[in-house]
Amino acid sequence: VADDLGVGYYRDPDDFCEMHPDVVIFCTSILSTESTINKFPIQRLRRNTLCADVLSVKQFPKQLFLQKLPDNFDILCLHPMFGPDSGKGSWKDLPLVYDKVRIGEEKSRRERVSRLLQVFEDEGCRMVEMSCEEHDRQAASSQFITHTVGRMLGTMELEQTTINTKGYESLLSLVNNTYNDSFDLYYGLFMYNKNATAELSRLEL
DSSP states (O other), X not given: OHHHHTOOOOSSHHHHHHTOOSEEEEOOOTTTHHHHHHHSOGGGSOTTOEEEEOOSOSHHHHHHHHHHSXXXXXXXXXXXXXXXXXXXXXXXXXXXXXXXXXXXXXXXXXXXXXXXXHHHHHTTOEEEEOOHHHHHHHXXXXXXXXXXHHHHHHTTTXXXXXXXXXXXXXXXXXXXXXXXXXXXXHHHHHHTOTTHHHXXXXXXX
C-alpha cells in the first residue's frame, strides 16, 4: 500500500524518527495512546516537530501531549468526526474538529499547521476550530449518546421489514454506523471523557 501511495513505510519507530518528519500523527486507539507515546522515541525527532492525534476524545490527548512532549514541540489536536462507515463515500461537509493547542510563533510553523488542515479542507470537510474542553462537553451529549443507543439497538438484532417507516430506517442506519465499531472505542469514549458519566446518568433517568 505504501508503495502504491509513493510513501515510505517503517516498522521500527526509531528508523521512522531518524527521517526527521515535520509532522507526526498518532493514529491509535484511545486505550493504547498513552503506552504508545511512552514507548515512542520522541528524543529522536526534530526539536520543533508538529505532533497531532485523531482520537475521539480530546482533553485526554491534549494533557498527555503537554506532559510527555518537549516544550518546543507543536501540538495540534484533531478529530475527524466520521469513521469508515459514515465517511465511506465522501468527506464532504463532515466535521473536522481541531484545536491549535501549542503552535510556535514562527511563520513556517504556522504555515505547516495550515497545510495539514488544508488536507481535510480539500476533501470537503467542514472545519470547526474548538477547544478540546468544549469538544468533549459537546461530544458527550452527541457522539457518546449516539454510540450508546446504537450499541443498545445493535443487541436487539433489528431487521429490515417490508413496511419500514422513515424513523425505523434511521434506527437501522444508526446501528450500521455505530455497532460495527469496536467495544474498545466505546469504552474509551466513556472512560476518557469526564462528561460521559453525567450523560449516561441522564439516559438512565
